[in-house]
Structures are given as structure tokens and as C-alpha cells.
Amino acid sequence: MNTDYRGQDCPHEELATGWALHVLEPAEVAEFEAHLPGCPRCQDVVAATQEISAELGRGVPQEDPPVHLRANLLARIEQEPQVPARPDGHSGGIAEASSTVGERQPDDELSIRRSARKSARPGNRRTLLAIAASVLAVVAIGGLGIRVVQLGAERDAEAGRSAALAKAVQLVGDPNMRRALIGAAGDGHPVAMVVAAGNRGVVVPMDLPANDQAKQTYVLWGVAGAGQAPRALGAFDVAGPEIEPRTVSWPDNAPQFTGYAVSLENGRAAPTTPTTVVGQGILE
Amino acid sequence: MTDGELVTRLAEGDRVAFAALYDRYCRQAYSLAKRVCVDTQLAEDVVQEAFLTLWRDPGRYQEQRGSVSTWLLTVVHHRAVDAVRRENTQRKRSAAQAEQALVSEQEHPGADIAAIAGVLGEKVRDALHELTGEQREVVVLAYYGGYTQCEVSALTGVPLGTVKSRMFAAVRRLRTLLTGGNEQDRDLGEQR
Numbered sequence: 493m494n495t496d497y498r499g500q501d502c503p504h505e506e507l508a509t510g511w512a513l514h515v516l517e518p519a520e521v522a523e524f525e526a527h528l529p530g531c532p533r534c535q536d537v538v539a540a541t542q543e544i545s546a547e548l549g550r551g552v553p554q555e556d557p558p559v560h561l562r563a564n565l566l567a568r569i570e571q572e573p574q575v576p577a578r579p580d581g582h583s584g585g586i587a588e589a590s591s592t593v594g595e596r597q598p599d600d601e602l603s604i605r606r607s608a609r610k611s612a613r614p615g616n617r618r619t620l621l622a623i624a625a626s627v628l629a630v631v632a633i634g635g636l637g638i639r640v641v642q643l644g645a646e647r648d649a650e651a652g653r654s655a656a657l658a659k660a661v662q663l664v665g666d667p668n669m670r671r672a673l674i675g676a677a678g679d680g681h682p683v684a685m686v687v688a689a690g691n692r693g694v695v696v697p698m699d700l701p702a703n704d705q706a707k708q709t710y711v712l713w714g715v716a717g718a719g720q721a722p723r724a725l726g727a728f729d730v731a732g733p734e735i736e737p738r739t740v741s742w743p744d745n746a747p748q749f750t751g752y753a754v755s756l757e758n759g760r761a762a763p764t765t766p767t768t769v770v771g772q773g774i775l776e
Numbered sequence: 777m778t779d780g781e782l783v784t785r786l787a788e789g790d791r792v793a794f795a796a797l798y799d800r801y802c803r804q805a806y807s808l809a810k811r812v813c814v815d816t817q818l819a820e821d822v823v824q825e826a827f828l829t830l831w832r833d834p835g836r837y838q839e840q841r842g843s844v845s846t847w848l849l850t851v852v853h854h855r856a857v858d859a860v861r862r863e864n865t866q867r868k869r870s871a872a873q874a875e876q877a878l879v880s881e882q883e884h885p886g887a888d889i890a891a892i893a894g895v896l897g898e899k900v901r902d903a904l905h906e907l908t909g910e911q912r913e914v915v916v917l918a919y920y921g922g923y924t925q926c927e928v929s930a931l932t933g934v935p936l937g938t939v940k941s942r943m944f945a946a947v948r949r950l951r952t953l954l955t956g957g958n959e960q961d962r963d964l965g966e967q968r
Contacts, residue, residue: 505944506940506941506943506944509943509944509947510925510940510943512850513918513919513943513947514853514854514857514858515918515923515924515925515928515943516924516925517924517925517926535841539841539842540947540951541947542842542846542847542850543842543846543951543954543955544947544950544951544954544955545846545849545850545853545919546845546846546849546850546853547899547900547903547950547954547955548900548915548919548920548950549804549808549849549852549853550804550808550849550897550900551896551897551899551900551901552807552808552810552811552896552897552920553807553811553896553897554803554804554807555803555806555807555810556802556803556806557802557803557805557806557820557823558816558820561802561806561820561823561824562795562798562799562802564824565798565824565827565828566791566794566795566798568824568828569791569794569828569831572828572831572832573832574787574789574831574832574833574834575832575833575835
């Protein structure tokens with residue numbers, strides 16, 4: 493992107509502007525909020541955009557609020573507990589108080605559901621990727637068993653989960669986390685995502701057909717490099733179209749994998765070598 | 777007493793400090809909420825929730841990231857937009873006003889400026905006038921109309937990527953026009 497900003501540009505700056513103006517779709521919000529805590533550049537863009545946003549706000553015709561609003565508000569705070577002061581340093585800047593982030597009021601949940609209803613579409617790869625990336629960030633580091641995104645009819649449930657994600661993504665961030673997008677063996681379209689940190693990993697099915705859980709299993713394989721046999725890391729099932737993270741782990745003495753593969757196996761145990769590889773990818 | 781000092785006191789449970797902040801910014805907050813929501817009751821709810829957010833968790837405001845008024849107006853705007861997105865009828869009404877002004881521009885050059893001039897302060901009006909018509913369109917629809925970028929794209933028939941880049945360019949231009957900002961110095965010039 494060609495900008496006249498000085499210093500290091502970030503490819504997320506357009507998203508940063510949209511996020512600060514509250515004009516993104518839920519999947520984009522999740523994607524950006526996963527990125528924001530680690531990017532001082534985008535934090536600056538957010539802060540600068542919010543200055544402009546506030547200026548636009550100050551430009552509207554001014555009128556006094558009704559007197560009872562003040563009285564109501566002062567009465568309300570008597571019933572509202574305050575959270576203890578937190579240490580400085582959490583990122584997100586001004587927008588941490590926005591209704592897109594943090595604890596939501598019931599009304600906020602409703603608004604998210606409505607906006608989500610108009611956004612994520614089945615089969616939208618970008619939506620899947622953004623949400624899956626967020627899920628991975630949460631699950632791999634926080635160990636949070638978040639069940640995410642029923643693509644299809646459950647829009648409200650999806651929106652609620654997206655909101656939970658947005659909240660959870662804020663709370664995690666591991667510089668050692670690495671991801672691999674698993675591309676289909678045929679056309680390379682994303683069918684799963686793997687994230688690993690240390691000897692723990694998570695696989696998130698994104699577009700894998702359900703397996704017969706009585707006769708088949710999916711297996712995640714670690715690939716250490718050319719000429720080395722892949723290593724079975726764990727078996728998992730895919731019950732349906734939902735994205736549900738599966739946790740796998742391996743011994744500390746395992747090699748440093750450079751990529752991963754997913755296979756579909758007959759039987760309920762991982763074989764020594766993969767039979768039918770359905771997708772593979774290298775670590776980002 | 778500065779805004780920052782009031783927030784510090786508020787965080788310690790000081791009701792007087794809270795009331796002082798309300799008195800200082802309630803007019804700006806309510807005016808913005810009213811402009812976006814149109815509906816009076818909705819605007820009141822938005823303002824109340826925004827100030828309650830500050831009361832419940834004053835730690836969400838970070839002084840080093842901007843002024844209290846910017847923070848508060850950001851919260852108000854986001855909540856107003858959320859509210860108006862729930863109230864599609866109201867939204868269509870308010871957005872229709874903005875759209876009408878924008879559509880009229882094509883028929884009568886400058887007509888949108890005349891329309892905006894009727895409701896916006898001189899500083900913002902002049903800044904919007906400096907934008908291209910396309911940039912002004914996305915800013916007005918998104919900020920005052922409460923539309924997402926995807927919806928702006930659908931409304932205008934402009935590709936989403938173009939909407940995003942126009943909005944980004946518009947904000948960068950407005951930064952120079954409204955805050956005199958450059959890309960290195962972020963002097964907010966507000967009470968801290």
C-alpha cells in the first residue's frame with residue numbers, strides 16, 4: 493500500500509482505520525484484534541483515526557441533553573460496581589472501551605448478532621481464515637476450548653462466538669506461536685489450520701468432510717524436512733461443518749517440524765506412515 | 777482540574793469527579809449520539825451507557841493513547857452506531873438524509889456541501905469540502921450513517937477494496953486538515 497506515512501508501514505493499516513471507525517465486519521474485527529496488540533504501528537493508526545473520528549463527532553450541531561439524563565446517570569452509578577484498577581500496558585488504546593471490544597452489554601451482543609447476520613457467508617474463505625486464525629491464537633496459548641463458528645444457519649450463535657473470540661484474542665499473544673495453513677492435496681484451497689507452540693499444537697478443521705467415526709480417523713502429521721519420514725502427532729475426528737479446534741501434543745524430544753500434513757486413515761489408530769494425504773502445509 | 781485528574785479520582789469512586797466529567801462532555805456526547813441515532817431515547821441510552829462504561833472500568837481509558845474527550849466520543853460513536861444498526865428504520869432515515877445530500881451532488885455540484893453545511897460545524901464542513909467527492913461519500917455514510925464498509929460498498933456500487941482505500945485516504949487527509957497532524961507528531965492538544 494502506498495502511503496505517505498513515515499516509518500514502517502503495516503499491511504493492516506487499512507484495517508486499523510476501519511476498526512477505529514467501527515466499520516468492519518465481525519471476521520475482520522477478530523482478525524485485526526489478533527494483530528493489534530503486537531503492532532505499535534497499527535496502534536498509532538488507531539489512535540490517529542480516533543482523533544479524526546472524535547473531530548467529526550464534535551462537528552455535529554450541539555444540543556443539551558435532557559436534565560433527567562444526568563440524574564438518572566448519577567443514580568445508576570450507585571448500583572454499578574467499579575472494577576479494580578489494572579496495570580498499564582495492555583494494548584488497544586482508546587478503542588479498548590469501544591463496544592466492539594471487551595465485556596459487552598446485552599445490547600452490544602444484539603448488535604453484533606445483527607451485523608454478523610449480514611456478514612460471514614458460508615464458504616467465505618477469508619471469514620474462515622480470520623476466524624480460524626483467531627481461534628488458534630486463543631486455543632494454542634490459552635488452552636481455551638472455544639468452539640467456533642457454525643457456518644450455515646446458526647448466525648446468532650456464530651456472532652456470539654465471534655464476540656467471545658474478539659474478547660479472548662485480546663487476552664493472548666505468544667511470540668513463539670507458529671501457524672501452518674493446510675492446503676488441499678488437489679487444488680490447494682485451505683482445509684485446515686495448524687498452530688504450534690513448543691510441543692503442543694492445535695488443528696482446526698476448516699473444510700474437511702466428516703469422517704466415519706466408527707471406521708475412520710483423521711491424523712495430523714509433523715514433517716521435519718526433506719528425506720525425513722512424517723511423524724504422526726495425533727488423531728482427530730471431524731463431525732460436521734463446524735470449526736472446532738482439536739488439541740494434539742507430542743514428546744519434548746520430537747524434531748522441530750517445518751510443516752504438517754493431514755491424512756484420512758481407515759481404522760481408528762494412526763498408522764506408521766500416512767495412507768491418504770488430504771492436505772499439507774509449511775509453517776508460516 | 778484536568779480531565780486526567782478527574783478520571784483518576786473517578787477511578788477511586790469519586791462521584792463528584794464523575795459528575796464533573798459528565799458536565800464537561802455530556803453536550804458533545806449527546807449531540808453526537810443524537811445525530812447518529814436520530815431517536816432521542818436511543819441517544820439518551822447511548823450516552824448513559826458510554827458514561828457508565830467509564831464509571832465501571834476507568835482503566836479502559838489510557839492517557840497516553842489520547843484525550844478523555846476523544847476516548848469518550850469514540851465510545852459514544854461506536855455505541856450509537858451499534859444502536860442504529862439494531863434500529864434499521866431509524867438508520868435508514870438518518871442515512872437517507874446523508875445519501876440524499878450525496879446523490880444531489882451529482883445533479884447539482886456542491887449541493888451536498890450545502891446540505892452538510894446546514895448541520896455541521898465550520899471546521900468539519902471545511903475539512904470535508906477538501907476531500908474528493910468519493911472520499912466524502914464513504915466518510916459520511918460510514919461515520920454519520922453508521923454503515924459498515926461492506927454496506928457502503930453495496931449502497932454505492934463501489935468495490936469493497938475501493939471503499940476501504942478511499943476511507944483510509946480520507947482519514948489521512950482529514951488528519952492533516954482537522955488536527956494539523958503529521959505522521960510523526962501526535963500532539964493532541966487536549967486537556968490531560
